Amino acid sequence: MGEGDDGFAKLGLGPTTFFVVNLDAKIAELVDGYGFRSTARSISDGGGRSRQAVLRKSSIELRLVEGLDPEHPARAYVERHGDGVADIALSVPDVARAFAGAVRRGASPVAPPAVRDGVQTASVGGFGDVTHTFVPLDAVRTADPDEDGPRLGRIDHFAVCVEAGQLDLTVDFYVRVLDFRSIFSERIVVGGQAMLSTVVQSAAGTVTFTIIAPDPSRDPGQIDDFLKNHDGAGVQHIAFTAGDIVITVREAQRRGVEFLGTPAAYYRLLTDHITLARHSTDELRDTNVLADEDEHGQLFQIFTRSVHPRGTFFFELIERFGARTFGSGNITALYEAVEAQRSP
Known part of the structure; x- marks a missing residue:
């Protein structure tokens, strides 16, 4: 089974999500040391309150999440692992088709296809507590000019x-x-x-x-x-x-x-x-x-x-x-x- 069924021949890399203990400290580490730009910050109520930030540099996009409520998954993650990569998004031509194909082939479903913040996504288990979220190819940003810090x-x-x-x-x-x-x-x-x-x-x-x-x-x-x-x-x-x-x-x-x-x-x-x-x-x-x-x-x-x-x-x-x-x-x-x- 290949692209004709599930679209994995065109699979690319989407944002990488870190669950962190202290959002401000992690932003400072990446901005001050590596020249990332913090392009967005927000408070989310989905699945428990959290603070979030999006950092970009060239074609790299990192998303940082600090859980504020005990029920937020970021809280359980950092209590077990400390700061770490929690999700590696994969861009695909068709999110629903990729999710169905991955599950059919043996992946553990984590979140079925749904529209979140105007973008359809779906998630499956990867290794350990790391998941893979499928995102549309056209939702992945093109490279930004890398004008600050290490190239x-x-x-x-x-x-x-x-x-x-x-x-x-x-x-x-x-x-x-x-x-x-x-x-x-x-x-x-x-x-x-x-x-x-x-x-x-x-x-x-x-x-x-x-x-x-x-x-x-x-x-x-x-x-x-x-x-x-x-x-x-x-x-x-x-x-x-x-x-x-x-x-x-x-x-x-x-x-x-x-x-x-x-x-x-x-x-x-x-x-x-x-x-x-x-x-x-x-x-x-x-x-x-x-x-x-x-x-x-x-x-x-x-x-x-x-x-x-x-x-x-x-x-x-x-x-x-x-x-x-x-x-x-x-x-x-x-x-x-x-x-x-x-x-x-």
Whole structure:
């Protein structure tokens, strides 16, 4: 079953919704650090009172929700998980058709098709407590000019942590229910720890999830920590694209964003296995940016230091210079950097 039945061949990315403890604090973090614009604030009475805000930057749209009443779902979410991604909207040609098709293929219905604020939406369960809301293709805004702060483009991918034994089931869900493709798998071993990872991508290449699970045959590590502190599966980080990552990182640092450091030895060894097509080794070392390549080109990436009280969420910045993969050569370096942050 494909586009002719359910429209998933044209599936795209809509707004990403965070449930937060403190709306004002989250707005300040994203506006001050990353240059997002707060375009709307409101008080909603649907399902219990809440404060909401819409933040935009280029083609990225984030919606923040703070539950004010105990019965609002945001309250239960943050009590269990703290601040986090609660919904990843997916744009489709026909909301009702997509909802019916997803449920027929095995998705759990959350909210049937209905008109909300003048737009038809419907929701199904995804992974953990994260849902997917179907929205019309024409309801997704086009990119705004990115005139303030770090130059960000779009959401490149979501990194999702799931429990041991759930990786294949989660991958199967996206392939079977939403016509995603499994495009890459690997097992990463660092010391006595290991994790399993599979990347799934929508048919049009517009939505990508890197799904990660701990390897229970090895020692517990950062993925186990996430699952414990987040209390279940969820989004560990969101990767934003950057046109020039060196300039973007320096601007973000100037605005107070902190990034994970990279061992000095990484840069001493870098030119032994990669000839940089963009940026110098000194520039990468000065900004702690990592580099990797595949047969299509190179990519440059860096990860922010988590400011989440539970340490369960952070951002990634990624610049693609032709590369289509996800920095597998740097996963060990990231894992080691995060392990260093975990150490007392």
